[in-house]
Amino acid sequence: MNNRRGQIQLILIFLVALALIIAALIGFYNFDSNFGEYSKENSNLMGEVNFAEQYVIENIQRFAENSINCDVNIYGSEICSLGLKERFMGIANMGDVKYYGAGNFFGKIRSGGFIFVKEGEEYKIEIKDIFVVSKRGESEVVRKFDVLRFYKS
Amino acid sequence: MLNKKGRIGRRGQIGNIITTFPVMILVFLLVVIFLAITAIFFGNKVGYPESFGTVGREDLLLKEVSVKYDGGTRQMTVFDAFLEYSRGNIEREEIENGVKSLASDNTCVILDSGGRVGNAMAYRIFDGKAVSFLSTGSAGNSAGGRYIPSIYIPEKYSPVLNKISINIDGEETEIRSYYGECLK
Numbered sequence: 001m002n003n004r005r006g007q008i009q010l011i012l013i014f015l016v017a018l019a020l021i022i023a024a025l026i027g028f029y030n031f032d033s034n035f036g037e038y039s040k041e042n043s044n045l046m047g048e049v050n051f052a053e054q055y056v057i058e059n060i061q062r063f064a065e066n067s068i069n070c071d072v073n074i075y076g077s078e079i080c081s082l083g084l085k086e087r088f089m090g091i092a093n094m095g096d097v098k099y100y101g102a103g104n105f106f107g108k109i110r111s112g113g114f115i116f117v118k119e120g121e122e123y124k125i126e127i128k129d130i131f132v133v134s135k136r137g138e139s140e141v142v143r144k145f146d147v148l149r150f151y152k153s
Numbered sequence: 154m155l156n157k158k159g160r161i162g163r164r165g166q167i168g169n170i171i172t173t174f175p176v177m178i179l180v181f182l183l184v185v186i187f188l189a190i191t192a193i194f195f196g197n198k199v200g201y202p203e204s205f206g207t208v209g210r211e212d213l214l215l216k217e218v219s220v221k222y223d224g225g226t227r228q229m230t231v232f233d234a235f236l237e238y239s240r241g242n243i244e245r246e247e248i249e250n251g252v253k254s255l256a257s258d259n260t261c262v263i264l265d266s267g268g269r270v271g272n273a274m275a276y277r278i279f280d281g282k283a284v285s286f287l288s289t290g291s292a293g294n295s296a297g298g299r300y301i302p303s304i305y306i307p308e309k310y311s312p313v314l315n316k317i318s319i320n321i322d323g324e325e326t327e328i329r330s331y332y333g334e335c336l337k
Contacts, residue, residue, distance in 0.1 A: 008166065009173045016177060020184065044318040044325075051214070051317050055232065058215040066228070074228060097233045100320065135320060 052101035052132035213332035218251030
């Protein structure tokens with residue numbers, strides 16, 4: 001017959017199992033109570049980063065079209081008399097409202113880190129390594145992409 | 154192993170403890186497998202509480218409007234105008250007129266923000282023929298400030314609204330918008 005010391009391992013199994021059950025219950029409790037918030041936050045992050053990407057693409061199109069058909073009444077003769085790429089830079093600079101989500105887009109334009117040329121009847125614009133950002137507290141989503149567009153005059 | 158007195162000796166106890174470990178590891182593995190199977194079968198069934206914001210060419214926020222800004226008239230997106238309006242750099246009438254210009258007999262627009270009224274960020278425009286801002290006086294009260302309740306948007310537009318939550322200068326702002334055919 002076993003003595004009391006002989007029961008140590010059985011008591012250990014019981015205690016470990018109890019600890020596992022308590023840990024699992026705490027885990028389930030925390031998971032359920034926070035999942036909705038995390039999910040909403042992730043949803044908002046992804047929603048904004050999608051918007052920011054679309055925002056940048058839309059602005060590229062606007063700036064390109066306005067550069068090709070530069071309106072002196074809106075942008076002034078100083079900008080409209082510049083070369084194609086410089087016109088794009090000037091118009092983009094006017095359109096920069098310091099939206100954080102736009103990431104490095106306007107900085108890239110200011111530094112001239114892109115190609116905007118006329119090739120035959122088409123205009124080609126190429127901007128590489130653009131990133132857009134969405135941030136909530138410590139969480140941050142960064143999306144990188146390149147843009148290559150052709151416009152007909 | 155039993156000793157002379159018929160009790161388990163020290164060696165026997167050590168042996169028992171050693172043989173217990175594989176059982177504990179097995180139990181642990183079973184728990185892990187259980188959690189993994191649970192996550193695989195039930196994890197995918199938990200949906201997001203809100204759908205992702207949808208944007209596209211017909212997104213009102215990306216439409217271009219003409220507004221008075223910085224001492225001149227400027228072409229900018231509705232979103233840019235909204236951003237500058239929220240910073241106090243554009244008058245409310247300017248963004249109102251800008252968005253109103255996008256509406257027509259068959260095209261309705263809705264622009265609605267659930268931001269704090271105290272920061273002058275709550276306003277609404279809807280229906281091409283009856284474009285109007287809501288008076289801030291009609292906002293409800295809540296512990297965190299006064300908010301415009303969303304019940305003022307016609308119910309028929311609820312399913313087609315573009316909803317997006319934007320971090321504007323550190324403040325979380327939900328923008329609901331619509332640009333398209335007027336719904337009957």
